[in-house]
Amino acid sequence: MPREDVKKLLRTKFMPHIWCPGCGHGIIMHAILRAIADLKIPKEQVCISSGIGCSSRMPGYIDACTLHTAHGRSLAFATGVRLANPDLTIVNVMGDGDGTAIGGNHFIHACRRNIGITAVVMNNNIYGMTGGQASPTTPEGAFASTAPYGAIDPTFDICKLAEGAGATFVARATVAQPVMCEQILKKAILHQKKGFAVVELVSYCHTQFGRKNKRSRPMDNFNYLKDNSVMKAKADTMTAEELKGKIVIGEFVNIEDAREYTKRYDEVIARAQKA
Amino acid sequence: MAQVEFWQGNKALAMGAVAAGCRFFGGYPITPSTEIMETMAEELPRLGGKFVQMEDEIGGIAAAIGASIAGLKSMTGSSGPGISLKQELLGYAYIAEIPLVVANVMRGGPSTGLPTKVSQADVMQAKWGTHGDHATIAYAPSSIQECYEITVRAFNMAERFRQPVLVLSDEIIGHMREKIVIPEPGTFEVINRKKPTVCPDDFVPYKADDDDVPPMAAFGDGYRWHVTGLTSNDFGFPTNEANEIDKKATRIIRKVERFREEIVEFKEESMEDAEIVIVSYGSVSRSSLRAIRELRKQNVKVGHFRPISLWPFPEKQIAEISKRVKHIIVPELNAGQMVNEVERAVAGRCEVHRKNLLNGELYKPDEIMAFIKEVA
Numbered sequence: 001m002p003r004e005d006v007k008k009l010l011r012t013k014f015m016p017h018i019w020c021p022g023c024g025h026g027i028i029m030h031a032i033l034r035a036i037a038d039l040k041i042p043k044e045q046v047c048i049s050s051g052i053g054c055s056s057r058m059p060g061y062i063d064a065c066t067l068h069t070a071h072g073r074s075l076a077f078a079t080g081v082r083l084a085n086p087d088l089t090i091v092n093v094m095g096d097g098d099g100t101a102i103g104g105n106h107f108i109h110a111c112r113r114n115i116g117i118t119a120v121v122m123n124n125n126i127y128g129m130t131g132g133q134a135s136p137t138t139p140e141g142a143f144a145s146t147a148p149y150g151a152i153d154p155t156f157d158i159c160k161l162a163e164g165a166g167a168t169f170v171a172r173a174t175v176a177q178p179v180m181c182e183q184i185l186k187k188a189i190l191h192q193k194k195g196f197a198v199v200e201l202v203s204y205c206h207t208q209f210g211r212k213n214k215r216s217r218p219m220d221n222f223n224y225l226k227d228n229s230v231m232k233a234k235a236d237t238m239t240a241e242e243l244k245g246k247i248v249i250g251e252f253v254n255i256e257d258a259r260e261y262t263k264r265y266d267e268v269i270a271r272a273q274k275a
Numbered sequence: 276m277a278q279v280e281f282w283q284g285n286k287a288l289a290m291g292a293v294a295a296g297c298r299f300f301g302g303y304p305i306t307p308s309t310e311i312m313e314t315m316a317e318e319l320p321r322l323g324g325k326f327v328q329m330e331d332e333i334g335g336i337a338a339a340i341g342a343s344i345a346g347l348k349s350m351t352g353s354s355g356p357g358i359s360l361k362q363e364l365l366g367y368a369y370i371a372e373i374p375l376v377v378a379n380v381m382r383g384g385p386s387t388g389l390p391t392k393v394s395q396a397d398v399m400q401a402k403w404g405t406h407g408d409h410a411t412i413a414y415a416p417s418s419i420q421e422c423y424e425i426t427v428r429a430f431n432m433a434e435r436f437r438q439p440v441l442v443l444s445d446e447i448i449g450h451m452r453e454k455i456v457i458p459e460p461g462t463f464e465v466i467n468r469k470k471p472t473v474c475p476d477d478f479v480p481y482k483a484d485d486d487d488v489p490p491m492a493a494f495g496d497g498y499r500w501h502v503t504g505l506t507s508n509d510f511g512f513p514t515n516e517a518n519e520i521d522k523k524a525t526r527i528i529r530k531v532e533r534f535r536e537e538i539v540e541f542k543e544e545s546m547e548d549a550e551i552v553i554v555s556y557g558s559v560s561r562s563s564l565r566a567i568r569e570l571r572k573q574n575v576k577v578g579h580f581r582p583i584s585l586w587p588f589p590e591k592q593i594a595e596i597s598k599r600v601k602h603i604i605v606p607e608l609n610a611g612q613m614v615n616e617v618e619r620a621v622a623g624r625c626e627v628h629r630k631n632l633l634n635g636e637l638y639k640p641d642e643i644m645a646f647i648k649e650v651a
Contacts, residue, residue: 011501014501014510043499044475044495044497047494047495049341060503064499065494067344067501068502069337069504070363070504073364076301076329076333076338076341077344078341080301080342080343080344080345081345083299083325083327084345084346084347085346085493087495105334106334109329109330272321273323275321
């Protein structure tokens with residue numbers, strides 16, 4: 001059962017939620033709520049934004065300022081919210097298809113701008129809501145309704161993508177490490193003062209992905225993630241061959257002295273008003 | 276002393292937005308509307324406002340909607356293919372009821388078409404561009420002075436009705452320079468969105484007042500609420516209940532339609548004894564007026580009716596005119612768009628003549644004089 005302070009962050013009147021029983025996304029939502037509760041951020045100062053998809057239905061269940069936007073566009077909406085009100089804490093949740101396919105351009109530019117938003121990519125390797133189509137993170141060889149003979153598209157490494165695009169905090173965990181999810185999220189939320197934080201939380205979709213890939217029960221997926229997660233420190237000592245099919249978890253980027261975008265915009269305002 | 280300037284239309288449009296209280300602009304460069312965002316980049320930070328150049332057109336309107344939800348009067352602007360891209364989130368702002376002004380400096384299309392040449396081919400797109408039913412408010416300025424003033428009006432309507440309002444300028448109006456007398460602050464009306472007065476726990480975000488418009492809280496000012504592009508109930512939460520769907524779908528149209536006559540704007544000239552009427556808007560109305568003034572000297576009874584609000588269309592006024600004139604001529608820089616609305620309003624009571632120019636040029640007064648002489 002959730003803690004009392006976590007329960008106060010729920011909109012129970014909007015439940016039952018849409019997620020399938022056993023879905024990994026609930027673990028992520030719980031971790032986000034524990035992080036917000038532990039950081040004691042007043043809920044009227046919290047904005048949870050999202051795009052479209054299973055993951056993106058999360059804001060509706062959270063009692064805060066919640067913004068369910070359009071497919072792929074959540075970070076662009078959140079950019080406007082952040083610029084208009086730099087005091088809000090913004091946690092932007094999105095899926096792998098939402099965030100890195102249709103929203104890929106907004107994603108890399110939010111990284112580049114280093115705007116103070118915590119972007120959580122809930123990666124379940126599939127378009128779940130629409131019935132299991134291949135996404136940019138569907139592994140090569142995996143089956144999907146639009147890859148009935150196995151996917152041939154190479155996948156995105158979301159953390160490397162974020163790092164390359166300029167995000168100043170980048171980390172990954174899987175839902176098989178719920179405490180680690182919460183700890184990373186806390187750091188990533190605090191990082192908003194310094195800039196854009198990307199947290200890839202590897203989830204699973206037993207309904208759409210698992211059923212086509214011999215992991216149809218929730219626990220098949222949970223155990224798969226647990227068995228194949230490798231801490232970054234250990235991964236650094238492993239060969240590329242050994243790392244094949246593994247999920248490297250941990251913190252990849254944390255630039256402490258990064259300069260956040262709205263703070264830099266304040267400098268623009270100062271220059272404009274002096275001119 | 277009133278401030279008198281010699282401004283370009285796009286600058287006047289942006290300065291009108293600032294005068295209306297706009298403090299956020301999200302955009303992407305595109306000809307022939309870029310000067311609007313350039314002006315905003317210069318003006319907004321001076322006033323403590325924010326300007327952001329986004330990664331694409333959709334990002335520009337998304338950021339503007341986000342900023343509006345967080346409490347700032349917001350705007351985006353574009354042209355041609357950029358406006359096509361913005362249609363996606365125009366729909367979002369209609370259904371989520373977010374105040375927003377979108378400037379469209381019309382250029383030739385389809386697709387990349389004619390980036391540097393004038394067109395009026397977005398009239399129907401303005402009405403039907405995004406999918407789904409909604410009420411459209413769109414104003415077309417025809418002078419630099421009006422670029423400023425109609426943009427103030429557009430913000431007022433956006434804030435009053437909680438929805439996007441379009442300013443349909445065109446390449447000629449956007450890039451033309453002429454005299455403008457800057458209205459003194461305080462001499463024109465500025466409307467701000469209604470704020471909720473109930474305490475946060477009693478706030479029902481989409482429960483409308485008697486005018487069918489719900490008060491709007493800003494993220495960060497103490498109210499917690501849900502915004503979504505899904506059809507939602509009064510609590511802002513997605514619904515599949517037929518009665519709740521109907522309530523929302525009809526209210527967002529009704530909230531505008533019932534105040535139609537307060538939104539409609541038009542201007543008439545030489546109409547008292549007119550037997551022939553030119554109905555034109557935007558840049559074409561300037562050529563039309565010149566033609567009418569010349570022909571009046573020759574005692575031709577011709578007048579001008581200029582819809583300023585293209586949506587809602589001044590159909591009642593056109594219907595009245597059709598009862599007392601013989602001919603209505605509708606010159607447009609498109610294949611015939613607003614003329615359909617004119618014909619609908621006229622309903623066969625007088626002759627309606629379609630005149631269409633698709634070569635990227637503006638009608639010359641001589642050409643419009645020739646149209647009038649054909650029927651005089």
